Amino acid sequence: MNYPDWLKPYVLGAASGAALAMVVGFTWGGWMTGSDARQMSKTMSHDNVIAALVPICVAKANADSSREAKLETIRDTSRYQQREALMDAGWATMPGTEIPNRDLAQACFDALEPGL
Structure with a gap:
C-alpha cells in the first residue's frame, strides 16, 4: 500500500x-496506573480507619482502672518496645476482635505520649 x-x-x-x-x-x-491508585486507596483507607479508632483506644486507656500501673509499665519499657507494652495493656484491642492491632497501638501510643 x-x-x-x-x-x-x-x-x-x-x-x-x-x-x-x-x-x-x-x-x-x-x-498513575491502576495498581498504584489501588495501593494508594488501600493505604489511605487503612490510615483513616486507624485515625478513627484512636479516640476509642484513648478512651479505653482513660477508663481503665489500672491505667496508672499500665502507664508506668509502658514508661519503664524501652522505647522500641513501648508499642508492645501498650498492646499488652489491652487498649489496642478493639471490641469484637481478639488480638490487638499494631498500627492502632502505635497511633494510640503517639496520642498518649504527651501524657507519658
Whole structure:
C-alpha cells in the first residue's frame, strides 16, 4: 500500500507527541496506573480507619482502672518496645476482635505520649 509523502510527518508528529505527553503526564502530571491508585486507596483507607479508632483506644486507656500501673509499665519499657507494652495493656484491642492491632497501638501510643 502506498501512502502519500505528506502523511509521514503527521504520523511521526502524532506518535512523538503522544509519547511526550505520556512521559510528562506520568512524571510531572500526577498520572498513575491502576495498581498504584489501588495501593494508594488501600493505604489511605487503612490510615483513616486507624485515625478513627484512636479516640476509642484513648478512651479505653482513660477508663481503665489500672491505667496508672499500665502507664508506668509502658514508661519503664524501652522505647522500641513501648508499642508492645501498650498492646499488652489491652487498649489496642478493639471490641469484637481478639488480638490487638499494631498500627492502632502505635497511633494510640503517639496520642498518649504527651501524657507519658
